Amino acid sequence: MATATVAQAADWPGRYHHVDQVLEQPGPRTDEAWMPGAPAKSFRENIKILVIGAGGLGCEILANLALMGFKDIHVIDMDTIDVSNLNRQFLFRPSDVGRPKAIAAAEFIMKRVPGVTVTPYHGKIQDKGTDYYMQFTLVICGLDSVEARRWINATLVDMVDEENQDSLKPLIDGGTEGFRGQARVILPTITSCYECSLDMLNKQTAFPICTIANTPRLPEHCIEWASVLEWPRVRGDEKMDTDNPDHITWLYNLAAARAKDFKIEGVTWALTQGVVKNIIPAIASTNAIIAASCCNEAFKIVTSCAPYLDNYFMMIGTDGVYSYTFQHEKRPECPVCGGELLDISVPRSWTVERFIESLIERQDIQVKKPSLMSGAKQIYFQAPPQLEAATRPNLEKLLSDLVADGSEMTVTATTLPFNLNVRITYI
Amino acid sequence: MSIDTQAHNIEEATVQISPVTQGPPDAKTRRYDRQLRLWAASGQNALEGARVLVLGGTATTTSILKNLVLPGIGHFTILDSAKVTPEDAGNNFFLEGQSSIGKSRAKEAVRLLLELNDSVEGVADESDLEEILKKRPEYFATFSLVIAHNVEPQQLAQLSSLLWADASLPPLVVVRSAGFLAEFYIQFHEHTIIDTHSETMPSLRIDKPFPALLEHAMSLDFANMDLVEFEHVPYVVILVRVLEEWKKAHGGQAPKTADERKAFKQQIAGMQRKHDEENFEEAEAQAYRAWATTSVPSDVAALFADPGLIGLKPDSPPFFHLLDALKRFTERPPHVLPLSATLPDMKSDTKQYVHLQRLYKARAEEEKEEFKKLLGVQIHDGLVSEFVKNAHGIKILRGRRWGALDEEEGDLANALQNGPREACTHLALSALSAHFAKAPGTKPTLEQLQAEAYTIAGKGFQAPEELEHALGELVRAPTADIPTTAAFLGGLVAQEAIKVITTQYVPINGSCVVDLVGSWTGIVN
Ligand SMILES: [Zn+2]
Numbered sequence: 001m002a003t004a005t006v007a008q009a010a011d012w013p014g015r016y017h018h019v020d021q022v023l024e025q026p027g028p029r030t031d032e033a034w035m036p037g038a039p040a041k042s043f044r045e046n047i048k049i050l051v052i053g054a055g056g057l058g059c060e061i062l063a064n065l066a067l068m069g070f071k072d073i074h075v076i077d078m079d080t081i082d083v084s085n086l087n088r089q090f091l092f093r094p095s096d097v098g099r100p101k102a103i104a105a106a107e108f109i110m111k112r113v114p115g116v117t118v119t120p121y122h123g124k125i126q127d128k129g130t131d132y133y134m135q136f137t138l139v140i141c142g143l144d145s146v147e148a149r150r151w152i153n154a155t156l157v158d159m160v161d162e163e164n165q166d167s168l169k170p171l172i173d174g175g176t177e178g179f180r181g182q183a184r185v186i187l188p189t190i191t192s193c194y195e196c197s198l199d200m201l202n203k204q205t206a207f208p209i210c211t212i213a214n215t216p217r218l219p220e221h222c223i224e225w226a227s228v229l230e231w232p233r234v235r236g237d238e239k240m241d242t243d244n245p246d247h248i249t250w251l252y253n254l255a256a257a258r259a260k261d262f263k264i265e266g267v268t269w270a271l272t273q274g275v276v277k278n279i280i281p282a283i284a285s286t287n288a289i290i291a292a293s294c295c296n297e298a299f300k301i302v303t304s305c306a307p308y309l310d311n312y313f314m315m316i317g318t319d320g321v322y323s324y325t326f327q328h329e330k331r332p333e334c335p336v337c338g339g340e341l342l343d344i345s346v347p348r349s350w351t352v353e354r355f356i357e358s359l360i361e362r363q364d365i366q367v368k369k370p371s372l373m374s375g376a377k378q379i380y381f382q383a384p385p386q387l388e389a390a391t392r393p394n395l396e397k398l399l400s401d402l403v404a405d406g407s408e409m410t411v412t413a414t415t416l417p418f419n420l421n422v423r424i425t426y427i
Numbered sequence: 428m429s430i431d432t433q434a435h436n437i438e439e440a441t442v443q444i445s446p447v448t449q450g451p452p453d454a455k456t457r458r459y460d461r462q463l464r465l466w467a468a469s470g471q472n473a474l475e476g477a478r479v480l481v482l483g484g485t486a487t488t489t490s491i492l493k494n495l496v497l498p499g500i501g502h503f504t505i506l507d508s509a510k511v512t513p514e515d516a517g518n519n520f521f522l523e524g525q526s527s528i529g530k531s532r533a534k535e536a537v538r539l540l541l542e543l544n545d546s547v548e549g550v551a552d553e554s555d556l557e558e559i560l561k562k563r564p565e566y567f568a569t570f571s572l573v574i575a576h577n578v579e580p581q582q583l584a585q586l587s588s589l590l591w592a593d594a595s596l597p598p599l600v601v602v603r604s605a606g607f608l609a610e611f612y613i614q615f616h617e618h619t620i621i622d623t624h625s626e627t628m629p630s631l632r633i634d635k636p637f638p639a640l641l642e643h644a645m646s647l648d649f650a651n652m653d654l655v656e657f658e659h660v661p662y663v664v665i666l667v668r669v670l671e672e673w674k675k676a677h678g679g680q681a682p683k684t685a686d687e688r689k690a691f692k693q694q695i696a697g698m699q700r701k702h703d704e705e706n707f708e709e710a711e712a713q714a715y716r717a718w719a720t721t722s723v724p725s726d727v728a729a730l731f732a733d734p735g736l737i738g739l740k741p742d743s744p745p746f747f748h749l750l751d752a753l754k755r756f757t758e759r760p761p762h763v764l765p766l767s768a769t770l771p772d773m774k775s776d777t778k779q780y781v782h783l784q785r786l787y788k789a790r791a792e793e794e795k796e797e798f799k800k801l802l803g804v805q806i807h808d809g810l811v812s813e814f815v816k817n818a819h820g821i822k823i824l825r826g827r828r829w830g831a832l833d834e835e836e837g838d839l840a841n842a843l844q845n846g847p848r849e850a851c852t853h854l855a856l857s858a859l860s861a862h863f864a865k866a867p868g869t870k871p872t873l874e875q876l877q878a879e880a881y882t883i884a885g886k887g888f889q890a891p892e893e894l895e896h897a898l899g900e901l902v903r904a905p906t907a908d909i910p911t912t913a914a915f916l917g918g919l920v921a922q923e924a925i926k927v928i929t930t931q932y933v934p935i936n937g938s939c940v941v942d943l944v945g946s947w948t949g950i951v952n
Pocket of ligand 1: 192337
């Protein structure tokens with residue numbers, strides 16, 4: 001209540017002149033039952049919204065929400081500010097480098113837009129439980145991590161209780177990469193979810209170890225050799241910090257020397273950093289477009305003043321402005337929101353190890369270190385060490401000797417926010 | 428884009444490329460790292476040399492400027508004689524709420540925008556646009572780009588004609604928005620691009636191998652090669668070899684029919700020793716390259732008829748001298764573009780891959796020297812290399828004056844047929860402009876806007892249903908500069924401005940319309 005009073009006190013006549021034009025009168029595509037005026041404007045007082053990520057998209061999202069009239073905004077981010085953020089994360093100044101993003105962003109918004117409360121949390125989304133997420137009307141995600149998005153997506157789908165309307169929290173997800181980006185509206189359990197579209201992600205280039213070790217052709221191969229093979233060999237258990245310029249320089253020097261030996265051109269310091277950090281180009285303009293799109297949908301959802309996106313908007317800005325708005329369909333075998341088992345056909349000749357490799361390669365699963373169970377039978381466990389050692393002999397056995405044709409198997413992994421159940425058939 | 432500015436940019440961009448860093452980058456490179464990976468030092472230099480003029484300090488223009496100041500535009504001026512109103516203070520992130528009310532809108536916005544980047548220069552000009560148009564038209568010549576948002580229709584008409592009249596004057600970006608709908612248009616005469624960042628790969632010339640490549644492919648002794656070497660012969664070499672043998676057996680012809688092509692692939696498969704050599708599998712998968720004739724891509728060939736090549740003078744822009752040389756290069760056998768030195772990755776080992784790469788590089792260097800002999804003027808070697816490397820993707824855009832779409836017979840009718848939804852959004856915004864031209868500051872009725880739309884569209888116009896969707900939204904919010912629409916446009920317009928300024932990537936040619944009720948964008952031309 002205190003928040004609402006402060007917020008009202010900060011409003012001045014004319015403050016919402018622009019936004020109010022679409023809240024005081026319906027448009028041709030507005031639902032007929034819509035109530036303009038005070039009911040449409042009530043979101044300013046009674047909506048609590050969560051923004052995940054205070055980076056490139058997050059900064060833009062926070063500014064948009066504040067100007068649109070959202071007054072109770074929460075933001076989570078685990079990162080601190082780096083100098084390379086300043087070309088787009090416009091709530092931060094050089095003097096903020098090293099500070100937590102969530103805190104610096106919240107302070108700035110509250111200073112610039114009077115009457116708005118932004119509550120920051122500097123930490124991981126996984127630190128918070130269902131009670132926390134239940135307090136929001138809506139969640140907007142501006143993340144660059146696939147793993148974090150899978151987690152929040154699975155969490156929000158899991159939270160849906162058919163008996164309780166309020167348990168359904170729309171999730172608006174934005175993502176950018178260079179001149180490309182997408183914004184989408186996910187109604188957990190109702191529309192296609194983040195997991196449903198996992199196979200649309202660009203596949204990361206992975207170089208085979210034998211190329212890196214024996215037959216390098218590209219500068220990237222030399223850099224991977226330095227970081228994947230030489231670092232652990234020479235520096236042992238020391239953790240590589242890709243933000244530490246000394247570490248990058250060390251890798252660069254090794255990679256450059258190897259490239260010289262093999263007569264390969266093109267190893268530079270910037271490329272070394274790009275490869276080991278897996279840097280994705282990022283610019284203010286793309287973030288602005290996608291964040292605006294996310295907030296526009298949030299505004300339409302909470303005010304009902306216009307129909308909201310159903311359910312996917314993507315944009316490519318390299319050759320003119322190309323965009324495509326479409327309905328992404330639910331995947332019946334989606335491990336998060338679908339009900340059906342994922343069927344996997346496996347050659348009878350495959351060992352457990354070969355099967356695990358094939359799981360890792362699958363674009364629709366994206367798992368790094370899977371553990372396998374069939375019923376109560378432990379097929380292979382990545383951890384703890386004793387269990388790994390106990391199940392390791394199974395790696396060389398045929399999967400078909402351990403798991404019967406047509407039976408179910410459970411795949412788990414630390415990066416997987418759910419248990420994936422699959423049905424194995426042999427071919 | 429004005430010819431002079433552009434020529435200047437290209438030259439400057441390639442001359443000033445910083446040397447490849449061999450150590451940790453300096454502070455500036457670290458700050459701009461994520462964008463330098465898109466447009467490199469050459470694009471950054473162009474941005475830093477650009478001067479942008481923005482008319483009006485609205486929520487939309489400050490959003491655009493934010494996305495130009497952050498990446499480091501050289502200079503911007505906001506021309507705005509208005510004082511901050513309570514309404515402005517509510518929708519603009521680059522005003523400080525109530526404390527900005529009553530102050531100069533240009534000064535407040537410039538002050539807050541400059542906080543984003545120390546290396547940018549910003550000027551608040553409180554002069555009156557009307558007065559400048561009348562008495563100081565030369566004002567605009569000092570800028571490289573002018574951006575106008577919701578400028579009063581008569582003034583916009585004057586400004587656009589003024590800038591169109593002289594090709595050396597800057598391009599104009601016209602931005603119009605109301606509520607959930609918006610549109611922007613770039614008025615320019617000509618825009619040439621060397622580095623379009625085309626995703627098409629240049630030809631490897633497998634069907635027309637250069638002598639060193641053919642000689643190398645024919646010299647290999649597949650039968651007596653050790654297995655490791657055999658498994659790592661690059662597919663390019665395998666294809667050149669098989670194709671040459673095929674031609675010898677088929678009267679000099681490449682495989683043509685489906686059967687022949689199948690036989691060609693079988694011939695590749697038949698060379699394998701173990702039937703799982705990945706390089707041979709790759710050769711089979713890439714076999715189409717053996718019968719896909721390398722020629723000048725049709726988009727590039729079409730440029731050879733460009734009016735820019737007529738009456739070429741020593742002081743013509745370097746782009747056209749390069750294009751002229753390219754045309755003459757391709758007139759000679761084997762009628763192909765200069766070879767690209769870039770070799771994609773393929774199954775191979777270091778020795779064989781690097782050897783092949785060197786063959787391509789040496790040949791590309793030779794052809795570049797041949798190309799240079801065809802140049803009528805001296806051009807910096809860096810620029811020639813850039814041109815030759817990107818020759819398969821070069822582009823020339825020719826624009827039209829602002830307003831041509833609505834005024835020229837049949838154009839709008841065509842647009843309405845090709846994309847009714849998009850064209851109706853444009854037409855609706857034109858109708859709103861026409862209304863404001865007659866009755867500034869008054870709220871239009873649906874009937875008034877319909878009448879304006881019919882007048883603009885002319886005789887025989889049958890409104891598609893999408894027109895009412897658009898007009899209805901404008902009646903609802905005729906003067907609303909909504910923060911999210913402003914931010915959306917801010918991103919799009921800045922993105923296009925960056926493409927125009929850096930002469931990299933391809934800007935829109937036509938009108939880009941935005942409908943944030945339906946959450947879509949489209950192009951009208
Ligand atoms: Zn799903």
